[in-house]
Amino acid sequence: MKDALNFTAYLIYLPAVIFLTWYVAHILFKNSRVFMNDIFGGKVDIALSTNKLFETGFYLLNLGCAFLVMDITYDIKDSRSLLEVLSAKLGGFSIYLGIMLFFNLYLFFRGRRIAKQKAKQAEALKSTGSLA
Amino acid sequence: MNILAYIIYFVLTYLITVQAGFIFYRNGKVYILRLLNGDEKLTDFINKMLLTGYYLLNLGHVAFSVHSWNTIESRMELVTIVTTLTGRIMLILAIIHFVNMTVIFLFSKYKKSIFSS
Numbered sequence: 050m051k052d053a054l055n056f057t058a059y060l061i062y063l064p065a066v067i068f069l070t071w072y073v074a075h076i077l078f079k080n081s082r083v084f085m086n087d088i089f090g091g092k093v094d095i096a097l098s099t100n101k102l103f104e105t106g107f108y109l110l111n112l113g114c115a116f117l118v119m120d121i122t123y124d125i126k127d128s129r130s131l132l133e134v135l136s137a138k139l140g141g142f143s144i145y146l147g148i149m150l151f152f153n154l155y156l157f158f159r160g161r162r163i164a165k166q167k168a169k170q171a172e173a174l175k176s177t178g179s180l181a
Numbered sequence: 182m183n184i185l186a187y188i189i190y191f192v193l194t195y196l197i198t199v200q201a202g203f204i205f206y207r208n209g210k211v212y213i214l215r216l217l218n219g220d221e222k223l224t225d226f227i228n229k230m231l232l233t234g235y236y237l238l239n240l241g242h243v244a245f246s247v248h249s250w251n252t253i254e255s256r257m258e259l260v261t262i263v264t265t266l267t268g269r270i271m272l273i274l275a276i277i278h279f280v281n282m283t284v285i286f287l288f289s290k291y292k293k294s295i296f297s298s
């Protein structure tokens with residue numbers, strides 16, 4: 050069994066990345082509803098839809114990347130190199146997920162800021178209109 | 182082994198594509214409805230056309246990509262090729278999805294600028 054250890058590596062890698070992605074997406078999009086509500090000014094249907102669409106895109110993108118880079122091209126010969134390869138792959142994927150997480154957070158904060166600015170402008174316009 | 186790989190690959194990609202397409206279909210409706218000022222009939226039509234096109238594109242791509250596979254000799258090769266290609270399909274889906282969202286967002290922005298100025 051020359052390829053036994055490669056197969057073991059895959060068997061560890063796949064559940065690990067699926068669980069990691071699920072966990073991050075779960076946490077992120079459970080809490081992003083508040084942001085979405087702020088961004089869309091309390092229009093619940095469109096806020097929830099946007100949340101769901103972003104969640105699906107997040108899963109597709111990250112799991113797609115994880116599956117695409119899974120391939121280990123050389124034979125793993127002992128348990129030491131198995132550990133090293135696996136930790137490099139999982140660590141790299143964790144860093145990538147973290148960057149995606151912060152990018153998403155940045156998008157949410159930015160959307161919220163813009164929505165607030167727009168609301169302020171609309172209010173200012175209204176008050177000047179009523180003065181004139 | 183190749184037949185087994187094809188079966189796993191088709192089932193996996195079919196499930197992912199249909200599931201994701203259904204989510205997009207259900208949640209995208211609100212956007213198109215708002216874009217068309219609540220025209221229900223046209224929205225349903227456009228939404229269904231988008232879904233059909235999406236299915237045709239993706240399932241067609243899945244079926245087409247099978248013709249270039251090499252002979253699979255071990256279970257490791259099977260896992261590798263199925264996972265890599267599934268990952269590729271998922272990435273393509275994600276890119277199409279984000280492009281779609283950007284286009285709808287740009288449309289709504291353009292429309293707003295027409296009506297408010």
